[in-house]
Amino acid sequence: MKNKIFQPDRPGSKNISWCPGCGDFGIRAVLMEVMEDMGFTPSNSAIISGIGQAGKMPHYINANGFHTLHGRAIPIAVGVKASNPELNVIVVGGDGDMYSEGMEHFVHGIRRNANVTVFIHNNQVYALTKGQASPTSMIGMKTAMQPSGVFEEPINPIALAISLDASFVARTFIGHKKETKEIMAQALEHKGFSMVDIFQPCVTFNKINTYEWYKNKTSFLIDHDPCSKTLAFERALETDPYNLGVFYKKDKPIFEEMLEGYQNTKVPLFKRNVDTEKVKAFIVDTY
C-alpha cells in the first residue's frame, strides 16, 4: 500500500502548521511516495532541513530527521553523509534558506559533490517571517518590508548551479504532481549533489506567483539534452516561460568516496572500533 511507511504517527506530527492550500503539502505527499517507491526505509533515510515553513518537513514524515538552523542544512547533511554513506540523505529548505542565508553552502555543496539530494521549496517569498522579499522574489513585488517594490535582481538558481557544473540540476512546479514525482525520483537516483528547485505557491504572502501564474508561466523542456552544459545554460536563462525539467546532469567524483577515511574501509563511522593501542604504537614509532 502506497504512502504508508513514511506516514508518521507521532503526537507532534498530527497538526501540520502549513496554511491550507500551501504547496508544501503536495511536496510532502510526493516525497513520501517517491521514497517508498525507491525502497527507502525510515531507518535508512535522513531528512535534514533548515528553517522556514519548508524546514518543518522532518516533523511530518516517519524517517530520521534533523530540523537544523537557517541556511545550514547543506553542511550538516554533508557531515551526515560523510559519517554514514549508507544513509539516504535528503536536504529540504526554502528559497531564503538555500539561496540567501545558506548561499555559500549551496555553492560549495555543489563543488564538494556529496551524494545528497536537495529539494528547494521556492515560493519566492519569506513566509514564516510573514511576507518579506526573498532572493528569488521578482522585481516590483511589494511587501511590508519592500513597500516600494523589490528592485534587486533575483537569483537564478538554475543558471547558477549549471555554471558551477552541478551534478544534477532540475526545476519543477508542484502543480504538476506526476512530473514532479518523476523529477524527484531522478534526483534521488542520481549519484552526486542533486538539486531540484520546486516552484510552490505561498497562498498567504505571495499574491503574484500563484498556482495560476506558475501554470501559465512555466513549461516542461522538450527534446532537451541534459548532457549539454551550453544548452542547459540557455534554457536556464529563459523566463517566458520558465522551463521545468532536468536541465543538466553530469557524473562527477563523489565527496564521501574520495575521503581518506573511506579508502581502507567502507564501514560507517559509528560502527568502527577505536584502537588506542595503534595510537600508542604510532607514538613510539614516530616521536
Added chain:
Amino acid sequence: MSDVVFVIGGEAGQGLNVVETILVKFLKASGLYIYSSKEYMSVVRGGVNTVTIRVSDHKITALKNDIDVLLSISKAVVPWVSSRIKDHTLIIGEGLHIKNEVVKKDNLKEIELTTIAKDIGDKRVLNTIIAGVLSGILNTGDEQLKEVLLAVFGNKGKEVIDLNIKAFKKGYTFGYSLRSNNFRYDFQKSKDLSNSVIMSGADAISLGSIAAGCNYLSFYPMSPATEVALFFARQANNFDLVVEQFEDEISVINSAIGSWYAGGRAMVTTSGGGFDLMEEAISLSGMAEIPIVVHLAQRPGPSTGLPTRTMQSDFNLALYAGHGEFPRVILGPGTLEDAYYLSGLAFDLAARYQIPVFILTDQYLLDTYYVTEVSALKSPEYYAGVVEMDNNYMRYKFTENGVSPRGVPGYGNGIMICNGNEHDEFGDTTEDEGLSGKMQEKRNKKLDGLKDIALEPKLIGSSDCKTIIICWGSTLPVVQEAVSTLNRNDLSILFFNQLFPVSLKSQDYLDKAEIIIDIEHNYTGQFGNLLIQEFGIRIDKKILKYNGRELTVEEVMDGINNFLLEKQNEK
C-alpha cells in the same frame, strides 16, 4: 649548571623549523632532556622568528627569558630579542648578523655559515650546520646523527644525508671549539629515554583525540589551530579519518554536528575569529543535544589581533558562546600529558552529556615540545554513548539526570528526530508551556552531573594554602618552575585544567587562603573573575601578561617576589 637556554633566530622562510626538528630529535636521541618553543611573525618571508631550546639532564617544560647562547642568521634578530640578551649571553653567527650598533655585546663568535654551506655544496645545509654548532657546545658526540638525519631527510636520498652529515660535523667542530673552562655545558646523559618521546602540544591534542575515537575533523585555515588540522590530514589514511577543509567556519562546525548526529565523533579546530562564526551552531548543539568537541586555540584579539601569538583571552568567549542557556564543559590543558588526556576526556564528556566541550589551548602550548614518557599519555576508557533504536525510541526522553539515550540513524529499527526548535520528547517542535519549561530543565540539569564529576584543581607546593597562586592552561609549567626556583615553602599553586564547570571542591582550598594571586595571559583576569563570581573570593594580586608573548619563568618569579615584598613592607 642545571640547564642551557639556546635561542636560534632568523627570518621566515630561512628554515628555522628544520633546525628545530633536527636538534630536538638529535638531542633527545643523545639522551638529553629538551624543551622547545617558538615565536613567529605572521609573514611568509622576512620578519624575525625565534626558537627557544632548553637542554638539561632532567625534565624541563617551561619557557625561560634569559638567553645563554644566541645563534642568529639575520641582522634583525639581535635587536628583536635584546631584552633576553644578558651580560653572559654568547652570540654566534656571521659578523653582519650579530654585530649591532645599538645592542653592543662583547661575547660574539663569528662563523661564516653561508660560506661553509656553499663549500659543502648546498646552501640549504646551513640549518644542519647550526644544529651541529649547538650540539658541539654540548659535547653530545655524533653517535645518533645518522639515524636522526635519516628520520628527517630519509626520503631525499643518500646524497642529501651525506651532505647533511658533513654539514653537522663542520658545525659540531666549531661549537666544540667554543667550550672552555668558563663556558661549558656537560649534562649527564639519561640512558633511559627510550620510553620517552618528544612531541608538541598540537601532536598531543591530535593524538589524544584520535585515541578517544575522534574520526572526523572539519576545518578552515586559521593560526594557530592549523597544526592540529595538518596532523589529521597527514594521518587521515593511517587512522581512517574523515578530514575536510570547508568553505568557512560556519560550515565547519555544522558539518561536525551533522557527523555526531550520524554517529561520527567529530572535532573542529579553530581560533578566536573563526570560533566567533561558530557560535550559532554551538547553540544548536546545546538545544539539539548533539555533542561537539571544539579545539579553540587562542591567540590575541580582538579581531585579527596578533595571528601567530599567544594569549588566554578567549575563556569568556567559550564560557558564554551561543545564545540561550545550556550546559557546556571547558578544559584547559597545562602540559602535553594533560593535553593528550583532556582531548580524550573532551570526547568522553561530549558523548556522555551530549553537549559542547571545549579544549582551550593557545599558540604557545601547541608550538611547545618537550620530552614526555609514553606511559604518561593516558586516555579515558572508551565510551561510545549510542544506543540501538527500537520503534518506540524517543530522542529527548525525560530522565533523572537530563541525559537521554542517544540513537544513530540506521542503528536499529527506530528513527530519531533532532531539533533546534523547542521540542517534545520525540523531537517534534512544540510551544506547549509545560513541555517548554520541562525541556529547559532537562537540558540545564545536566550541569549538576557535570559539576559532580568536574576535575578538581591540582594543588602544587605548600599544602597549607595560605598563599594561593591560581593559574590555568598553558602557564602551569612556567608558574611551577618559577615557584620551585623561588624555593619558598609558603606558596601553594592551585592549577585548574577544568575551567567550567569549576569543581566545587575548589572552595575547600580557596577558603583557607589569606592571599590569592591570579596569573593569567589576558588583560582582565577572566578566569579569576569567574572564581570571584562562583566562590566569593578576593584576589589580592593579578599577574597578567597580554602582549602576545608567553610568560617566562623569570617574569613570574619577579611578579610573585615583588608583590610579596610589597606585602611585607606594608606590615
